[in-house]
Amino acid sequence: MTGLARQLEALLFLSPEPLPLVALCELTEEAPGAVQRALEELGERHGPDSGLEVVEVAGGFALRTRADLAEICDRLRERPPEDRITPAGLETLAVVAYLEPISRPQISRLRGVAADSTVASLVERGLLEEAGRPAEGGAMRYRTTPLFQERFDLRGPGDLPPLERFELSGPEAERVRRRLVEAGHLPADAGGDDG
């Protein structure tokens, strides 16, 4: 392969859209004639024997998969997405599910880890959503979504398995405990080492 054909192969490989001849000439700083000859060379390289082809389409040139491979390409598209929930994501979802609505700083405080990027990614994936700011002002609060409930096989918001232990102490922990009890996730007598 000539150096120019190699360059064109890399460019067509990377570009999400067809690249017009003018663009290819500008990028490679070569004359149209030379580029066209190199495109022909590239077309021969990607012949019927290979999995890809060089085509002129929509006013430009593109590298794409060959038509007879459509079925296998569809299998890739239909593959379930790698949508695993990370431990950080799971922990954040649990905190929001049990204590919603809850703000990002509150989540971070409880987890002892910054929660910003985790919350953002869960919102993007549709598992969390914004639930407004408190009337008295303050940080945006979050709650779980119907998609979250579906994913975890829950009948609705608040349909969560009960918690049984609570060992944290301090004023902040007491607020968390009261909220869990009020929502019915924790028996009223759980935890509290004042026995």
Next chain:
Amino acid sequence: MTGLARQLEALLFLSPEPLPLVALCELTEEAPGAVQRALEELGERHGPDSGLEVVEVAGGFALRTRADLAEICDRLRERPPEDRITPAGLETLAVVAYLEPISRPQISRLRGVAADSTVASLVERGLLEEAGRPAEGGAMRYRTTPLFQERFDLRGPGDLPPLERFELSGPEAERVRRRLVEAGHLPADAGGDDG
């Protein structure tokens, strides 16, 4: 090219992420041995003479442009400004890569410096991720990500030179010990192997 190699070429071309061997076997409904042979065939087709290469990276196989074409590729698609990793970041990545999963206090203890902001920034940049807490509770642990493996061209987690390669040599370690422990106590030629 065999039919299987053609299919693999199409799949690696389309997939936005490296595809693990298992995924390739599932998609093509072929045995690992056959897929591996076809990958080799594909690798030979995309030799140094071409613009692309087949690589094993970040737990899977990928098709990518060859290193020497970086300049022309970046003319097409402006590369985001290089987010330089600081020396502290690199050292933290090295610690996590070899000892994962590892918690922030453990990293700090090993390095003798606060790792708080460094870890947060590496998580933010997608090079580290949370790996859950130990079953008995405690600090969140971290591990490296596929993006880390891609950035450092590693085939998967643990694709690193053995740590022993970086350890101090026997005489070096002895020098450290002697200078710290025996300094001021023994003449330079005393001690050592008088057993």
Next chain:
Amino acid sequence: MAAPDALQQPMELDLFEGPFDLLLTLVLREEVDLLELPLLEVVRGALGEQARERWDAETAGELIVLLAAMAELKARLLLGEPIDEEPDPDALEARERLAARLIAYAPFPRAAAWLAERARDSAGPRYRRVPLEGAAPPPAPREPPEALVAAMRALLVAPPAPSLAHLTNRVSVPEAIGRLQAALARASSVSFDALTAGAGRLEEAVTLIATLELARRGEVTLAQAEPFGDIAIVGRRP
């Protein structure tokens, strides 16, 4: 032209990743004198006000012991010790631990250098990363609701209570320096033992670091009549 004397070169602390990095470099590069170790900045970098780490008690405690061993090492070099003297077993153990820690730490800066080189070597290739288009992907797999309980439980269970003993009477090095300077304003010479009478091990270590820092700055000279004896801190008057 002769190379500048390494001893006259100020240590560029910014170049180091922390106390272990600094100490390891100094120990391996014998031309730099351990006496030049700017302990105050090392301590401040590791534990001081600029370090934003929320240190857990165990880590902080261990680090303080190791830093104290560094201070002790410097004191020993500064004051000198007779060759034939039997060293204090406690001090010896602390030094052994410091040495073991440095040896354990050593591979990681080197591994980091390997990573840096690796990143340079693999900066060329570009990935296509064009998102797949076509039919919407099928829904993600279900997760058991019990996973939520387990994740929540980990947060509601109290972690094993760490000992906070060595953090309760926390003394800062700048405070110790201030106190020492105030004492020297009243008297020309101060006894280290008197200064630290009734103090805990941490406070003693911090006072020692402060003393060595003032010696490094040239504000005081130190004298010790016998090994492990009292140190006389004598102020330098212009």
